[in-house]
Amino acid sequence: MMIAVVNQKGGAGKTTLSVHLACYLHDLGLKVALVDNDPQQSASGWISLAEPGIHCRTLLEPAALVDGVQQLESTHDIVIADGAPRLNEQTHVLMYFARQILIPTRATTLDVQATLTTKDSIDRVREARIADGRGDLDVRIILNFVRTVGNLHELMRTSLRSLKQPLANTALSMRDAFAKAVTHQTVVTRMKEPGAQAAARELKQLFTEVLPHELVQLNQAA
Numbered sequence: 373m374m375i376a377v378v379n380q381k382g383g384a385g386k387t388t389l390s391v392h393l394a395c396y397l398h399d400l401g402l403k404v405a406l407v408d409n410d411p412q413q414s415a416s417g418w419i420s421l422a423e424p425g426i427h428c429r430t431l432l433e434p435a436a437l438v439d440g441v442q443q444l445e446s447t448h449d450i451v452i453a454d455g456a457p458r459l460n461e462q463t464h465v466l467m468y469f470a471r472q473i474l475i476p477t478r479a480t481t482l483d484v485q486a487t488l489t490t491k492d493s494i495d496r497v498r499e500a501r502i503a504d505g506r507g508d509l510d511v512r513i514i515l516n517f518v519r520t521v522g523n524l525h526e527l528m529r530t531s532l533r534s535l536k537q538p539l540a541n542t543a544l545s546m547r548d549a550f551a552k553a554v555t556h557q558t559v560v561t562r563m564k565e566p567g568a569q570a571a572a573r574e575l576k577q578l579f580t581e582v583l584p585h586e587l588v589q590l591n592q593a594a
């Protein structure tokens with residue numbers, strides 16, 4: 373089973389979400405692999421220091437991605453893929469093979485518009501998947517960098533809901549702890565400071581809300 377984290381926009385929080393999700397599932401006892409599809413390879417560098425127990429592979433070309441993802445799926449409970457900030461053949465491979473797609477987005481109009489372009493692309497891939505008899509595809513948009521002051525995120529939330537977009541109820545706030553986690557080569561769920569603990573609580577709430585049911589069952593069996 374693969375969960376792909378995609379958004380054509382850079383700086384949306386894809387790598388942050390991928391690394392945190394991978395560590396969260398690892399800490400629950402699952403055998404996790406991380407696929408880094410971004411040529412910048414930020415996820416690979418971060419995860420190798422944060423949690424060497426997670427097998428990480430950089431797969432940049434479409435053919436390598438097709439082979440690599442299927443091979444990793446057969447040897448791991450879950451594969452998390454960190455997408456590149458573009459919509460290309462590689463991103464389409466991730467969309468085609470994923471069981472679930474998470475799309476983090478900054479809560480501003482321009483970012484949400486870019487996110488909707490990514491979502492349109494997923495909907496086209498979904499048609500190909502249905503034609504090929506590959507099961508359902510679960511897509512969740514996640515508002516990230518939500519500020520505690522102002523109500524911009526509420527406007528974004530209302531507009532995404534009115535467009536019937538699959539928005540997760542749980543959003544991630546803008547918190548220094550997410551940026552500090554990279555500096556400390558760890559994840560917020562393993563940090564002690566109060567800001568990190570608040571971030572960890574939000575993440576756990578998000579994962580409890582959105583993760584596929586099969587994964588939760590796998591976790592209970594582990």
Ligand SMILES: Nc1ncnc2c1ncn2[C@@H]1O[C@H](COP(=O)(O)OP(=O)(O)O)[C@@H](O)[C@H]1O
Nearest residue numbers: 382383384385386387388517545546547550551
């Ligand atoms: N909720 C958040 N609050 C504060 N900083 C964040 C948050 N999410 C991500 N960041 C920071 O924003 C930057 C971009 O995030 P990143 O995960 O690299 O995005 P992407 O992979 O989509 O380009 C990084 O410096 C990261 O530490």
Ligand SMILES: [Mg+2]
Nearest residue numbers: 386387410414
């Ligand atoms: Mg990234």
